[in-house]
Amino acid sequence: MSVWRFLARRLVASLFVLAGVSVLIFCLARVIPGDPARIALGPNAEREQVEAMRHELWLDRPLAEQYVRFVGGALRGDLGISLYNHRPVMETIRRTLPVTVELILAAAVLTALIGVPMGIVAARWRDGAIDNITRLISLLGAAAPSFVWAILLMLGFAYTLQIFPIAGRLSEAMHAPPSVTGLLLVDCVIAGQWAVLGDGLRHICLPALALSLSGIAQIARMTRANMVEVYDSAHIELARAFAFSEASMALKYALRPALIPTLTLFGLQIAALLGNAFLVEAVFGYPGIAQFGVQAILQKDLNGIVGCVLVIAAAFLAANVAVDLAVAFVDPRIRLGARRG
Amino acid sequence: MSDAMLSVEDVHLRVRRFEGVHHILKGVSFAVQAGERLAIVGESGCGKSLTARVLLGLLDRKRIDISGVARFNGTDLLGLAPAAWRGVRGRRIAMIFQDPSTALNPVFTIGDQLRTVIRRGQGVTRAEADGQALAMLEAVAIPDPARVLAAYPFQLSGGLAQRVLIAMALVNRPELIVADEPGTALDVTVQEQTLRLMHRLTAERGAAVILITHNLGVVRRFAARICVMYGGSIVEQGGVDDIFARPAHPYTQALLRAVPRLTGAGLPEGIDGSVPDYLSPPSGCRFRPRCPRAIDACAVDQPLLEVGPGHQVACGRAA
C-alpha cells in the first residue's frame, strides 16, 4: 500500500524534473549561436527564404510564446518536424528509441548478471581467482572509456576472430518480426522466430559488452565491498552462531543487505549507460537514437535536439523510479517507512 | 573436573596483525557443570567476548591462533571440523548477543530468522518451525507473538528485540547458553527484566549459563560462580559469596571497591592504569604494572592456587 504512495510521489517528482528539463533544453537550444534556418537552408539561400523559414518555425516570436506552443504540441505527442530529416521528430524517436533502450537493457542485464555474482564470489573467496579477475576488469574499465572498448572488441572478436558480426542490429537476410514491444529480441520471442532471435543476440553481444564493461567492474567491486562489510556484521555472526548454511548467508542473509547500496549505484550507472550508448552505437553502426541525436545537434535541428533530450531525460527518470522501487522492495525500512535506524 | 559438561583448559589465543602477534588469551581455564551458572567478569577489553567466541568457533582461524582444549561433553570444540559445528551451534551451545539493534538481520522478518534458527537446529518442517516460533515468543512473554513474527527488527523496541534474541537461544533447548552482556545496550529497567526472564527460562529448562558482564550487581543475583578475568587470564574464580566476601586477588579487590555503592559514603575508587597492551604484555602476572602489591616474583607466571573450597587465585601475594 505504502509502496504505491511511494511510487506516486516519485512519479510526480519526476514530472516536475521533466518540466524543468524541457524549459532548460528549450532555451539552451535557442541561445547557442548559429541560426537553424540558415544552417538548414545552406549558405547560398536567399535572405527572404531564411526569413520565411524563421517565421514558419516561429523563431521570430518571443521565447515564451514559442515554449507554450511547444508544450501544447508535446502534450499531443507532436514534437515538431526535424530540420535534419524533414520528418516528424516523434516518428524518428518512435523508430530509434526502442533500439537504444534494448541495447541499454541488455547492458544493464549483463552488468547485473555478471557484476553481482562476481562480487559475491570475490567477497566469499577474498584474493581468489574471481577476486583478481574483478580487479583486472575494473582496472581495464577505468583505463579506457567504453567506446575504446567498443573499437577493441570489434577489432578482436568481429574483424580478426570473426565470431561476432561487425555492425548493425540484424543480418541482411533476416527479417524482423512484426513490432509489438519495439524491442527486437522480445518481439522475436513473442513471434517465436528463434533464428532471428539468435541473429539479433549475436549482433547485440559486442555493443552490450562494451557498454557494460565498466559497470560490471563497478558493480562487482561495490557488491564485494558491501558483502565483506556485511560478513563482519553482528547479524551474520549470529547467523554463524546458529549454524545457518554458508549458501544461505551468501545468497540471502548477507546478500540482501549488501544489495541496497549496489542498487543505488546501479541507478547512477544508468545515466552513464545512456551517455555511452551514443558512442557505442556510433562505433557499431547500431541503428539507435544516437545517429539522429548527433545529427540533430550538428545541424542545430531545434526540434530534434529538444525531442532527443526530453526522451533521454524521461528514460533516465523512469530508470531511477524503477531502481527506487527495487530498493524499496529489498529494504523494508524504506518500504515501510522506518522512523529510526 | 573431567566430569564437567564444559572444561576449558589452558587456552591461548593469538591474533596475527600487521604490527605483530597479539597474545590476548593467556592460559584460560575454567569448567561449567551441567545446569550451572557461571559469570565471567572483568573490565572492557579483557577478553570476555573472545572467550565466548572461542566456545562457538566464531573466530577466523586463519588470522587467529587458538591452542588448548575446550572439551564439551567429550568433544574438543577447538578441533571441530566446520561441518561438525552444525550439530553444536545453536543446538547444543547457543549464544545470546549483546546488542539487539545490530544482531538481527535488518531486512528479514523476525519470523524468517527465528524459523531458520529452528529448522537448522532441529531439521523440522516449516509448519512445525512456525508453531515452535510462536510458542517460544509466548514463552519469552512477548504479548503479540504473531505480529512480532511478521515484523522487521526496526519495528520492534529494544526490549522486545532482546527477547527475540533470548527466544532464538532457547528454542532448540541447548545444554549451554553463552550470554555476552545481554541487554547492556538497553536501559537499566529493561535490562533487569531481560535478565530475570533469561534466568527463569534457563532454570526451567536446566540449561547451563555463562553470563558475561562487567556489572557485579548482576553477577550477585544471577550467577552461582564467578571467573574474574584480567588481561586475557582468569585471575580468580570461586563461588559468588566467597568472592564477594573474601576477594583474594588484588585486581578482584580493586574491582569490588570500584563498584558504586548506594549505601556508605564516598565515591567509588577507580583502578589506576589501563588494560595491558597485548602486543608486548608484561611477563608473569599481567596485572603487575597496576598492582599496588607487586614484587619481583610476580614477573613469572602465576598458577591458580586453591585458597578455599572451590576458590582459586592466580596470585603469589594472596594469602
Ligand SMILES: Nc1ncnc2c1ncn2[C@@H]1O[C@H](COP(=O)(O)OP(=O)(O)OP(=O)(O)O)[C@@H](O)[C@H]1O
Ligand atoms: N575478532 C577479533 N579479532 C582480533 N582481535 C579482537 C577480536 N575481537 C576482539 N579483539 C581484541 O581482543 C581484546 C579483547 O576483546 P574482547 O572483545 O574479548 O573484550 P571484552 O572483554 O569482551 O570487552 P568488552 O567488555 O568491551 O566487551 C581487545 O583488545 C580486542 O581489540
Ligand SMILES: [Mg+2]
Ligand atoms: Mg565484549
